[in-house]
Amino acid sequence: MPGGVNSPVRAFRSVGRTPFFVEKAKGAYLYDADGNRYLDYVCSWGPGILGHAVPSVVEAVQKACENGLTFGAPTEKEVELAQLIQSCVPSMEMMRLVNSGTEAVMSAVRAARGFTGREKIIKFTGCYHGHSDGLLVKAGSGLLTGSVPDSAGVPAGYAAATLLAEYNDIESVRRLLEENEGQVACIVVEPVAANMGVVPPEEGFLAVLREAADASGALLIFDEVITGFRLGLGGAQGYYGVTPDLSTFGKIVGGGMPLAAYGGRRDVMSCVAPCGAVYQAGTLSGNPIAVTAGTEMLKLLIAHPEIYAQIDQSAARLEEAYRETGLTVNRVGSLLSPFFTREKVRDYQSVMTSDTAAFARYFGWMLEKGIYVAPSQFEAMFVSAAHSAEMIDMTCDMVKEYGKSGMIL
Numbered sequence: 001m002p003g004g005v006n007s008p009v010r011a012f013r014s015v016g017r018t019p020f021f022v023e024k025a026k027g028a029y030l031y032d033a034d035g036n037r038y039l040d041y042v043c044s045w046g047p048g049i050l051g052h053a054v055p056s057v058v059e060a061v062q063k064a065c066e067n068g069l070t071f072g073a074p075t076e077k078e079v080e081l082a083q084l085i086q087s088c089v090p091s092m093e094m095m096r097l098v099n100s101g102t103e104a105v106m107s108a109v110r111a112a113r114g115f116t117g118r119e120k121i122i123k124f125t126g127c128y129h130g131h132s133d134g135l136l137v138k139a140g141s142g143l144l145t146g147s148v149p150d151s152a153g154v155p156a157g158y159a160a161a162t163l164l165a166e167y168n169d170i171e172s173v174r175r176l177l178e179e180n181e182g183q184v185a186c187i188v189v190e191p192v193a194a195n196m197g198v199v200p201p202e203e204g205f206l207a208v209l210r211e212a213a214d215a216s217g218a219l220l221i222f223d224e225v226i227t228g229f230r231l232g233l234g235g236a237q238g239y240y241g242v243t244p245d246l247s248t249f250g251k252i253v254g255g256g257m258p259l260a261a262y263g264g265r266r267d268v269m270s271c272v273a274p275c276g277a278v279y280q281a282g283t284l285s286g287n288p289i290a291v292t293a294g295t296e297m298l299k300l301l302i303a304h305p306e307i308y309a310q311i312d313q314s315a316a317r318l319e320e321a322y323r324e325t326g327l328t329v330n331r332v333g334s335l336l337s338p339f340f341t342r343e344k345v346r347d348y349q350s351v352m353t354s355d356t357a358a359f360a361r362y363f364g365w366m367l368e369k370g371i372y373v374a375p376s377q378f379e380a381m382f383v384s385a386a387h388s389a390e391m392i393d394m395t396c397d398m399v400k401e402y403g404k405s406g407m408i409l
């Protein structure tokens with residue numbers, strides 16, 4: 001495997017280490033093959049909002065396995081999951097279940113292009129939407145200059161159809177829409193940017209995006225792969241009261257199994273095959289085991305909405321501890337990031353003022369204390385309902401101790 005891993009950040013390269021190998025996980029803890037236990041603030045990059053190996057989810061999956069692992073034919077369970085998603089996120093009038101966030105966003109963008117008959121898309125520097133070709137584009141050398149692919153192997157032609165705007169900078173969006181009048185199919189955004197560390201949308205940013213999309217005839221896509229069912233049952237669209245045309249969900253919605261969803265306006269989704277001309281398919285899409293895990297997870301969250309206040313409070317306490325150390329901290333709900341900079345962090349440029357070597361020192365120190373945070377400055381910290389008050393206390397103490405070590409910046 002390249003780097004010994006099946007997804008790059010797992011290799012711990014950016015923090016100059018080799019990864020631990022996981023043997024098992026339970027609740028808020030990960031256990032590695034060398035017998036170490038880590039308090040886990042990665043939570044599989046988001047799905048583990050209730051901790052690892054939630055008993056009722058595991059039991060439901062075990063039971064479902066007895067009836068067969070995949071059919072490649074529709075099941076009632078898929079309808080039940082779709083209805084649960086829709087009951088929490090009413091803008092999901094019609095949806096498709098897929099296997100990963102990458103697939104969800106790629107497919108939503110295709111539906112937007114098919115519906116509008118337009119080819120260009122607007123994305124934001126520093127926002128991640130999976131690894132499909134046209135979405136692997138971040139900044140060129142300057143704002144609004146030619147788009148360059150972020151990865152080798154992406155045809156320049158694909159990248160050229162991706163226009164780059166700056167997060168929290170509505171003027172950069174307006175300019176692109178003007179310069180490309182009648183050509184932009186969609187604006188795709190992480191409603192809370194969480195893949196350059198956490199960067200919250202500034203007051204009114206999402207609402208103005210909505211207006212700008214409407215005025216130009218472009219669709220607005222919220223990539224809620226991280227925010228969905230994390231900022232609350234209604235995701236970021238419920239949290240901020242701004243309704244997109246299409247949304248994508250992943251991570252939590254699959255309850256820890258490979259499952260994601262995209263959907264939204266009925267007229268747009270009616271363009272997807274077999275109803276319409278936009279082709280999108282999947283042998284394992286709506287897989288019965290993944291659907292079972294997702295359904296059980298959503299049922300738990302719907303039955304226990306109080307967990308959102310609990311995880312927000314836990315994250316707020318962590319935020320306070322990081323702030324005491326002098327670092328910049330951004331938090332929205334149970335998503336947070338300490339940035340190794342003293343600058344205010346509100347966009348990609350300010351994120352880039354972070355001292356990644358200082359982050360790497362902090363990461364290693366925390367790991368040796370038994371606390372696992374994401375091995376990159378540019379990822380979020382995820383808090384789960386399995387993180388008890390005592391665990392949060394212990395983490396806050398460690399953060400403060402590190403703050404006093406003189407190694408912070």
Ligand code: PMP
Nearest residue numbers: 100101102128129130223225226
């Ligand atoms: N969108 C967002 C906002 C994400 O955070 C991610 C993954 N971290 C993706 C899309 C891609 O999801 P996946 O890794 O499941 O393909």
